[in-house]
Amino acid sequence: MDAKIKVYESECVDCRSCMKGCPMLYSFTISPKKLLTKFTTELPSSEMAYACANCGLCAHSCPRDIDFGAIFTASKKSYAEDKKVLKKYGYGGVIFHQKSSFSKLFSTTKKFTTGEYTHTAFMPGCALSSYSPSLVHTVFSYLQSKCSGMGIIQQCCGTPTRMMGDMAQFQMYHSQLERDLAYMGATTVVTACENCFMSLKTYSPHIKIISLYSLLAQIGLPEEAKERHIHSPKMALHDPCPTRYEKEIHEGVRTLLAQIGLPYQEFKQNREQTLCCGSGGMLELTHAALAKEQMRTRAKQTECESIVSYCQSCAESMSRGGKNGVHLLDLIFNPHFLMKQEEQSVLKKWYNRFSSRQKISALKDNT
Incomplete structure (x- = not known):
């Protein structure tokens, strides 16, 4: 990774494309190139490493294919050898889970x-x-x-x-x-x-x-699910970031939405450009305030009151962000769904x- 970081440093043009939509980079720097220069001699701080949502947006946005996420992932692996560091970022909760x-x-x-x-x-x-x-x-x-x-x-x-x-x-x-x-x-x-x-x-x-x-x-879907939602209010569709590059999934989800007749709109940043919902990388555990901020940021990017996703964690994040997050499967398989998930302890x-x-x-x- 050290050699890779040096390559990244030489390639970086400091355009800050990686910072647009990132939940955390603006909290730590205004110059990605200076950050990379720093990383050639020392590990990212544990605070920075565990603030990364591992969403992959930085690498996708960078014109030079620089992947800050890979750097932070490697850093986490190094820090994980020290259980005291892990404990600082809530690893006890992960162990229990x-x-x-x-x-x-x-x-x-x-x-x-x-x-x-x-x-x-x-x-x-x-x-x-x-x-x-x-x-x-x-x-x-x-x-x-x-x-x-x-x-x-x-x-x-x-x-x-x-x-x-x-x-x-x-x-x-x-x-x-x-x-x-x-x-x-x-x-x-x-x-x-x-x-x-x-x-x-x-x-x-x-x-x-x-x-x-x-x-x-x-x-195909159950016959009773087809066109069930043609009179439902329009929802925004949020694509989860783990499957950012899985085009077949993106197309499949939109096929299903068409079959149930749900009126929906795309986020400006969707499919391979989608933003993290705020729960990626265990961010709610390691940096709760940052996670909450990202949830609000993503939820506010649509005028729709309801946001549908095909990830339950994303649906919950959109609700925490101030909108009404729902899961696609409820819309397909739950005829009694009241278009709102019940909050659960x-x-x-x-x-x-x-x-x-x-x-x-x-x-x-x-x-």
């Missing part, structure tokens, strides 16, 4: 023995399971009706640990996830979470990863995850 997520109380698998898709597993992700066990169950039931034999896994992808830079612990969690998938005989995973999609795509290249939204665009979310696990465990094999 991850240990609980991988425990038998909140994780489970269910494989099926007959059908054309016994090699495929649906992975809803932590946030969606925490939000609505019934929605997870409804989505999975529909998937099974179209893809017989598909299994389901309630498990974390380990992204919170990875975002803190603790790669040794992340590898342990990721290995557990791979063992669970191997037990299921799953060579293909359908993800509802954008972090899960990218984590598996990056660290398990031998497994085929499909976005739920791409799959739904292919197999942390305890309620863990209870939901337990309930989701119980629903999955109660499923019967289709033999």
Whole structure:
């Protein structure tokens, strides 16, 4: 990385394109080139490293492909070797979350023995399971009706640990996830979470990863969902930053919105140019004020009162930012959805995850 930073320093023209829309760079500098010069002799401060949302916007915006996110990610890995530093940025909360997520109380698998898709597993992700066990169950039931034999896994992808830079612990969690998938005989995973999609795509290249939204665009929606929202108020569509370059997902989501008839408008910065919602990189834990500021900033970039996303964390961030954040899956699969998510406590979310696990465990094999 040191050699790479020197290349970055020589390439940087100090145009500040990387700073436009970044949640944190303006808090630490007015000259990216001077910052890079500093980094050639010393690590970014831990405060700066853990203020990075890892959203990838800087690298996308830079005309010279300079990636500050990669620098901060490498720095986090170095700082993660010192548990005192990690503790300073709330790592205790991450440890609790991850240990609980991988425990038998909140994780489970269910494989099926007959059908054309016994090699495929649906992975809803932590946030969606925490939000609505019934929605997870409804989505999975529909998937099974179209893809017989598909299994389901309630498990974390380990992204919170990875975002803190603790790669040794992340590898342990990721290995557990791979063992669970191997037990299921799953060579293909359908993800509802954008972090899960990218984590598996990056660290398990031998497994085929499909976005739920791409799959739904292919197999079609329930008849009762089509044109259900043609009379709904217009919403703004927020694209999550982890799947910034996944054009197939972008197109799939817009196909689904067209099928349900939802009037929507695009953010000025959308698709590969999208902005972080404020929850990326564990920012709510490491720099809560910065996260809140970014949530408000993104939410204010549309005149629409409601913002739809296909990431539950993004939907919650838009609500915290002052707008009404909703999840695309509610619009498709929940005919009783009142166009507003119920605010939930942390305890309620863990209870939901337990309930989701119980629903999955109660499923019967289709033999």
